[in-house]
Amino acid sequence: MSDVPVRPVTGFSALVAYALVTYKPDILLSSRPSFVGTFFQIWTLCFSIWAFWKVILYPKYFSPLRHLPGPENASWWNGNAARIFSEANGAPAAEWLRTIPHDGVFRYLGIFNSERLVTTSPKALAEICTRNYEFIKPRQLTYIGGQILGPGLVLADGDEHKRQRKLLMPAFAVKHIKDLYPVFWEKAKEVTDKMTELMKNDTSKEKELSTFDIGEWASRAALDVITLAALGKDFGAIKDPETPLNRTYRIVFEPTRLLQIFAILKGVIPGWIVNIIPIKRNLAMEHAAQTIKATCRDVIRIKQEKLARKELTDIDILSIMVKSQEIAEDGMVDQMMTFLAAGHETVSVGITWAIYMMCVHPDWQARLRAEVRESLPSPLSSDTNIASTDIDQMPLLNAFCNEILRYWPPIPMTTRTAACDTTILGHFVPKETRIIVAITGTNRDKNQWGPDADQFRPERWMTAEGKPDATGGASSKYGLLSFMHGPRNCIGSGFARSEMACVVAAWVGRFEFVLRDEKELDEKNVVVSGGAFSAKPLKGIWVKAKIVEGW
Numbered sequence: 001m002s003d004v005p006v007r008p009v010t011g012f013s014a015l016v017a018y019a020l021v022t023y024k025p026d027i028l029l030s031s032r033p034s035f036v037g038t039f040f041q042i043w044t045l046c047f048s049i050w051a052f053w054k055v056i057l058y059p060k061y062f063s064p065l066r067h068l069p070g071p072e073n074a075s076w077w078n079g080n081a082a083r084i085f086s087e088a089n090g091a092p093a094a095e096w097l098r099t100i101p102h103d104g105v106f107r108y109l110g111i112f113n114s115e116r117l118v119t120t121s122p123k124a125l126a127e128i129c130t131r132n133y134e135f136i137k138p139r140q141l142t143y144i145g146g147q148i149l150g151p152g153l154v155l156a157d158g159d160e161h162k163r164q165r166k167l168l169m170p171a172f173a174v175k176h177i178k179d180l181y182p183v184f185w186e187k188a189k190e191v192t193d194k195m196t197e198l199m200k201n202d203t204s205k206e207k208e209l210s211t212f213d214i215g216e217w218a219s220r221a222a223l224d225v226i227t228l229a230a231l232g233k234d235f236g237a238i239k240d241p242e243t244p245l246n247r248t249y250r251i252v253f254e255p256t257r258l259l260q261i262f263a264i265l266k267g268v269i270p271g272w273i274v275n276i277i278p279i280k281r282n283l284a285m286e287h288a289a290q291t292i293k294a295t296c297r298d299v300i301r302i303k304q305e306k307l308a309r310k311e312l313t314d315i316d317i318l319s320i321m322v323k324s325q326e327i328a329e330d331g332m333v334d335q336m337m338t339f340l341a342a343g344h345e346t347v348s349v350g351i352t353w354a355i356y357m358m359c360v361h362p363d364w365q366a367r368l369r370a371e372v373r374e375s376l377p378s379p380l381s382s383d384t385n386i387a388s389t390d391i392d393q394m395p396l397l398n399a400f401c402n403e404i405l406r407y408w409p410p411i412p413m414t415t416r417t418a419a420c421d422t423t424i425l426g427h428f429v430p431k432e433t434r435i436i437v438a439i440t441g442t443n444r445d446k447n448q449w450g451p452d453a454d455q456f457r458p459e460r461w462m463t464a465e466g467k468p469d470a471t472g473g474a475s476s477k478y479g480l481l482s483f484m485h486g487p488r489n490c491i492g493s494g495f496a497r498s499e500m501a502c503v504v505a506a507w508v509g510r511f512e513f514v515l516r517d518e519k520e521l522d523e524k525n526v527v528v529s530g531g532a533f534s535a536k537p538l539k540g541i542w543v544k545a546k547i548v549e550g551w
């Protein structure tokens with residue numbers, strides 16, 4: 001519906017209103033018709049005819065996709081929108097993927113019966129992931145995430161995307177990620193020490209157990225890591241949660257109902273109109289975007305001055321970009337905004353789910369602790385650092401983190417738009433069709449993972465001899481979509497995995513976690529956000545933690 005033909009309808013209505021009022025006033029209902037009144041009547045009539053076509057006639061009787069299988073529609077005019085917006089991101093699509101017989105694509109109707117095509121089989125997913133000039137990012141994303149992401153790599157398309165990706169790849173090369181391990185470990189140590197200090201001073205704790213919202217701590221750690229690794233500057237969110245940047249991102253990533261309503265509205269009316277409605281949330285987002293932009297620009301200028309003095313030896317991502325001198329200042333601001341947003345919330349959500357699953361599977365928690373203590377130096381020993389090989393050689397930790405990313409992908413679904421008339425698995429797909437990639441659904445698809453697909457089993461990532469199994473037993477690489485595949489896969493996947501492993505290792509090595517509310521041991525009792533960018537526990541994950549001495 002966001003493709004409401006405002007201009008043609010308005011132009012046509014103005015023309016007809018002028019013609020009628022001037023030349024044929026006698027056929028109008030009013031004895032003294034005005035141009036404005038006639039214009040609004042004609043506009044409303046045209047819009048109603050268009051809406052009837054778009055909402056009722058086209059999807060039900062004319063769309064070339066109407067013969068594809070799909071769920072029953074809960075509403076004759078609003079498809080399954082009510083369900084989609086009341087459940088976690090991607091949850092209904094994941095269920096339909098399991099329950100509706102289909103050959104790799106199915107259709108459902110969303111808000112105002114707008115068509116959505118879900119691709120599920122490896123072949124269909126390969127088409128979406130590799131034909132990235134045909135399947136592009138939907139325009140609405142610019143208005144949903146664009147303010148905070150900036151017009152960087154996530155939102156670019158076509159040749160512009162190719163150009164940006166080529167320039168940025170060196171900063172994410174394996175060698176460079178390996179160089180960043182000391183940064184990841186330093187921050188993992190800092191957040192562990194800060195929590196230890198609080199626990200030691202916590203007079204309200206019961207039986208040595210202190211209470212934390214682990215999601216909040218993961219977010220603070222992830223913000224410090226991404227700012228340090230991407231910008232080369234420590235903004236101190238672990239030390240102080242009230243630093244301006246941390247407060248800013250807290251507002252941005254808060255999974256509010258209003259965010260969800262706005263996302264819906266942006267699918268109905270042009271996104272820029274929704275963004276300029278002068279309400280508190282919009283003003284806060286605008287202020288947040290300005291704060292983040294100014295922060296990035298300040299750091300870039302400092303680096304540029306260092307480069308001019310031939311003193312730029314830092315290893316952060318921005319320094320690599322500044323040294324390359326291939327990206328203009330505004331372009332670097334955009335990319336930095338992209339990295340801070342894309343690389344902050346996602347990793348923190350992954351870490352949060354990891355701690356939750358350790359509480360649900362205490363046996364795994366104990367095994368991980370034993371492996372960490374055997375393989376890594378204690379965060380207490382200040383002069384020790386770790387290298388990538390230390391983490392790579394920990395099969396249990398890697399298996400556990402892989403399974404977290406499979407079972408709880410921080411980004412549970414993504415979307416594309418057909419840029420032209422095209423096909424998927426031979427089915428005709430008209431231009432502008434919205435495609436849904438059901439990441440959680442595919443990651444738990446029995447066709448690709450076998451009968452235990454919807455069970456949390458880190459063992460699947462290890463061979464019988466306890467060695468790493470890189471496929472997890474999936475029949476195709478398209479079974480695991482957490483970082484997507486092809487030319488638009490996550491550029492920061494290596495970064496994210498390494499950071500996540502370091503923080504999880506430091507926490508499980510030092511602390512023992514249990515859930516504050518035992519009811520949450522059943523994951524059905526954990527409400528997952530529907531309105532935020534990612535799939536995170538709506539009310540955080542509240543744990544009770546105690547220090548396990550000896551490391």
Ligand code: HEM
Nearest residue numbers: 154342343346347350410414482483484488490491492496
């Ligand atoms: C566990 C953590 C992460 C997850 C689950 C994740 C997931 C994803 C996914 C699914 C995409 C594809 C989105 C789409 O095409 O619709 C993506 C793209 C992207 N991610 Fe990540 N991400 C994570 C961490 C990071 C980090 C740490 C960074 C940067 C430091 C980052 C930067 C990006 C960028 C720039 C893109 C756009 C790539 C392109 O279109 O060429 N991500 N990520």
